[in-house]
Amino acid sequence: MNPSSAFRAVAVAVFAALAAPVAQAQAADSIVIGASLPLSGPLAGFGAYQKWGYETAVNEVNRAGGLAVGGKKYTIKLVLRDDKTDPNVVASNTETLISRDGALAMLGSCTPALVNAGALVAERRKVPLVAGCDPLGAFKSVRKWQYAWAIFFEEGDLGSAPFRMMADYGLQTNKKIAVFHDNGPDGQVVGGQIWPAEAKKGGYTITTASSFPVDTQQFGAMIGQAKGAGAEIVLADAIPPQAITMRKQMAAAGYTPKLLVMEKGAEPEQFAQALGKLANGVLVGGYWDPSFPYPGAAELGKRFEAEAKQTQSQHIADSFTAAQVLFDAIAAAGALDREKINAAIGKTDKSYVVGPVKFDAEHASRIPITMVQWQGGKAVVVWPKERANGKLVFPLPAGN
Amino acid sequence: MTSPVGQPLLEAAGLVKRYGGVVATDEVSLQVQRGEVLGIIGPNGAGKSTLIGLLGGALKADAGTVQFDGADVTQLPAAERARRGIGRTYQIPRPFLGMTVRENLLAARYSLHPFARKADALAACDAVLARTGLADAADLPARTLPLLRRKRLEVARALALDPKLLLLDEVGAGLVDAEVTELITLIRSLRGQVQGIVIIEHVLRVVRECCERLLVINFGRQFAEGRTGDVLASDDVAAVYLGTAGASGSPPQREVAAPMPVAAQALAPALAPLLELKGVHAGYGQARVLEGIDLAVLPGQTVAVLGTNGAGKTTLAQVLSGAIRPSVGQILIDGQAVTGWPPHRIAALGLAQCMEGRRIFAPLSVEENLQLAARRVPPAELAERLERVYTLFPDLKQRRRNAGTSMSGGQQQMLAIGRALMARPRLIVFDEISLGLAPVVMDRLYEALAALKRAGMTMLVVEQDVERALNIADQVHVMEHGRIALSGNAAAVRDDPRLRHLYIGKAD
Amino acid sequence: MSDYALELGFRLLLLISLAEAWNLLAGYGGLVSLGTASFFGVGAYALVGLANQLGVPPALAVPVAGLAAAALAALMSRPLFRLRGLYFTVGTLALAEALRLFMINNTAFGGATGLFLAGDAPSLQSLFLMALALLAVTTLVMALATRSRFSILLRAVRDDEDAAAQIGVRAFRIKLLALVVASWLTGMAGALQALKLGAVEPYGTFGVQWTVAVLSIVVIGGQGLRAGPVLGAVFLVALSELLADWPALHLALNGLILIVVIRFAPQGLAGLPSALAQRRGRR
């Protein structure tokens, strides 16, 4: 047979195979919720936590007999797709989940690039999407959202936290700051804009500020400059691999500032595992800990560690919350109607695992920031006082 | 013949080309008058092809100028020179393998006249194909052409440019007399439409019968220049180029120094054949080349395989080496079937190859090239074998540290032979070792072969040059169109009229 | 047509066009490029620029954005064409990577955050139609490039650049033309994708994943075969769709199948029928 006809045969067969699911989408008494997650690629780490958060929320509802909408119980069917940490794939996944699997509403991916890519599609298709894991500044900067909602911290809070902490505790330094930040979206905002601004306000001087792409592995030059400038405060914003390398190279360069903050990178437990002693005293902004006084917080932490056999991460909280917010809104809407659900999400005002959730005019709900410090392999909340479950170690121990 | 007045068609002055320290072309100046055919001769490695490169623009001269058709083209790249009317052929043909023969020519037409009417372009190409005897192959992929026809394609492609000046680089090499005659007629017929021709050639007949003037190059320098007759007559030219024997038919069998060592049992010819082929068919892809070859080589015997280009001689050699798998038939060594064995296992059985085109490894030094062929041999033995090869070819010893490909063609051929010997083989296949070499060099090589024969080495000689082959062989097979057309001992074959029919006249 | 079909169709059309453009370079020009991403990315960014800054309507912005990629090709041609064979291949890869890093670090184009399309993205319907148009253009170009006298010159350069020069072919111009045209097509594909996403950022648009997708398509579909790119694209999209429902294994299986196909269908899917026919013939 000739190639072109061969092609047609294949093409038809394939489309038949692929088109099939469309029919059985949105089965009688189940609601389809779609989510595209980075299950492989650089962000696979975050993806795993979110997956757990979403699935746990869904299981909870289903175990309780399903979600009551307009007097009728619906079981929730969560359809996950891997986006390989590629915004192009997030977009096509979202498109597919909506059109093929007939997702009634969407849950977000992680980090601005991925969340926004999906949100833009949802926006076009007028499908509500609730996301955690997308810093609010970056989320708002994209556009005036109609159907996308975000529950996370505000870069502004994160950026100002170290300064507020230093003020509260009256830490003694030479007020000289070195800033290292990656040039990813949030890195740009926190390291490039907020820290400088906050430093100005607090009367600190930024001696060196350097940025780098998220695949660099060498920071010799910037560390050398900071050391040369005698900065006693180092504020860094980098993903885990880089933060780990950076911490090593700081020690290797014989540079020990009094205060070391490593946003993003120092947050997961692997940071402490990979660095051992070197992790001690490193600070990182956090927004959740099982010790917080929110409904179900402690349980959620325990449950994760029991099921996943690894230490909890705050990402389970915001993903779990995002899902719960969405389900509550569906229930509140009283009908499987996207417009109604979207409106209901906007009206959310309730305290969840991650804290109180209430969306502002720009579809964002803020989670307050705390400062967490690694002490002997444990992440200890050291600021603000009222939330702290341990004492701040200051200055930074030499490490070796 | 009468050449029109006015400035010469081509005028090169003081051309110099260096490769690192080596000076390939040294202060060469030449002129080609309109309507003239200039011959350039000289021993291998004299820098003839380099000179062609400098004229054609493939190479940039380090010094000197090239004037063509009244304009200075020294700075112009090859393409621009071609567009001004310099057509050039390669010594080793370089057709566009992925295209049909006609397309090969069309490329030239279209590059010259992008907007010419298609019909005209095709007509022009077919005309050229017709006169170069490729008309029947017009729609075949160039890949399928055998060497001879590829050489024709080279000429045809250059003609498709309708050049003013034609540079022919060894188009005669490896042709049998009948074909040489055709070539000469072709070149002569070109005079009408080409204003000038430069020929580099070893086949003296071509030079003698086509060129008004000759330029002799030696070691990159101008050695002599003048009317063809005078130059060929001059003794010093003969000395550098032809050697004493070259012009007269068969080379003499001078005694050479060291007799070669040979695996013992070969000395007493046994009856069991060392190598045997039974009804072997083979080819490339769809193209069948061998159509049932039966042949046997007894220990100590020297067997020659003759035949015109494209008769399948080299394919036969490749089948023996294991490089090509026979589609049908059997190959036996010591009665053991080795059909379809990978080359290295066949080599391990003591069958060595001296491949067509030498195939010297550029990244390896001369000595390494030799050592490579001696597989898993203790150092002492290795050194001894090396010595033996060096005594046979002293040139190699001097250059043992040089890169293998840095030597002249003749020396490379010596290296190739020496390399085959290093394996201390029981049978050596010599494939076209005389191709494109100056007569003197051929003589030396065949003296070496003769020495081997006397020492009792078993040899299979695949040759173009009938005389030399007949002089050395006990048993002779003549191939034609993938079959063995004629077999017998040397004497019988020499007198056989069918051979005459195959090769009209004698090699000069 | 359902939105899902449109979504798949768009992806197919886009990938086929990309593969064809690559095939023009590699199959006919002998220029095996790993730089697809760079031209794709430039096209994508150019579109956003045109739409946001000058308010050019999509239908016009796409071909113009393609021209930006073509311009890049013209700009880079000098250094790139000094490279032959493997060196060219690796050089194009380096170009793509250098561009990506530049876009990440250079804040003028939004750095790693990238840029967002101001207006709403057009409907899936019209996107699909545009992709269809792109494929039509691509097919036309390929027809011209593969049947015309230009193709003869191009193939001559592919087979033996020096010999081509000896018969007057200006190799550089020929290769340049091929590269520019291929880049134009690639750039338009990038522009379409940007239009669909409504956003561009370096990792997504300049990422090597586009180059890899194209290569897989050509290798799986079959090189130098007319139907190759089509089959390859269908296969790839179908595969990723069918496997997507097992997210955990998705990629691993994808790679495994890639390996198997290459191993057992050396001429690609398009070459399979003839290959089988041959095997039968041998018995």
Added chain:
Amino acid sequence: MPGLELVASGLVGGLLLGGMLALIALGLSIALGVMRLVNLAHGELLVGGAYLGYFLTQATGIDPFAGLGVVAVAMAVIALPLHRLLVAPLAGQGMEAPMMTMFGVSIVLQNLYLLAFRADTRAIDTPYAGRPLQWGPITVPLTYLIGFVVSVVAVAAVHLLVSRTAFGRDLRAASADPVAAATLGVDVGRVHALTFSLGAACAAMGGVLVGTAFSFTPNTGATWLLVSFAVVVLGGIGNVFGTLVAGLTLGVLQSAGALVLGDGYRDLVGLVLFLLALAFRPQGIVAATAR
């Protein structure tokens, strides 16, 4: 403008790093030169080496550098069947098929790592991981120096292997003209298999260095693959000695670029310089004669 101390440390650090780059790229280079194989899985082999080193030190507690030999041998052994099953059958099918096969391998490996070890960032911990080395105005990580020494020794060893031994002879012959080599008795298939596993071993050792001096995740491979390409082409494909020179050069140039423009531009500078070098010296900065 940065002070002398900084510049000196930066450049020396770059030089040492360059040495490691050479070892990291070596495997890619010889595979490319000898078997025309664009090994897109090179980065994953490297990461594989890093994991081997990681678990070796975890299990036995021996120093990662002491374990290098074990890791190298292990990876060489793993690589042999890989070549036999995947690469060898594709011999004589052009460049793309093997290249894409190796790409497939890289995907598979990446995801196997992901499934087996999770996406966690890991680093091979040594007591001296963070120890600086003071030498006048120059401060460089101790691990850099050790890594440098290890790399240079390894590269030199490979250089000797290729240029002095019988295997090296076969290897060069096979890369220049496989058919002729086979006809003369060289088992080309075997040469290729050994070349491939030699390359894998080098990559694995490089991985241990990366894991000790930096950190790694299942996806780290790609970054190092690209750097390796730069080194390979600068040094001349298949040119061992050239690879070393190119690695050192690139290392220094990158640091210089980082000093002037900031670390963000380190890799960019490297690549741009690499493109320029390509444009003016297509055969690599070290002439192919050194092969």
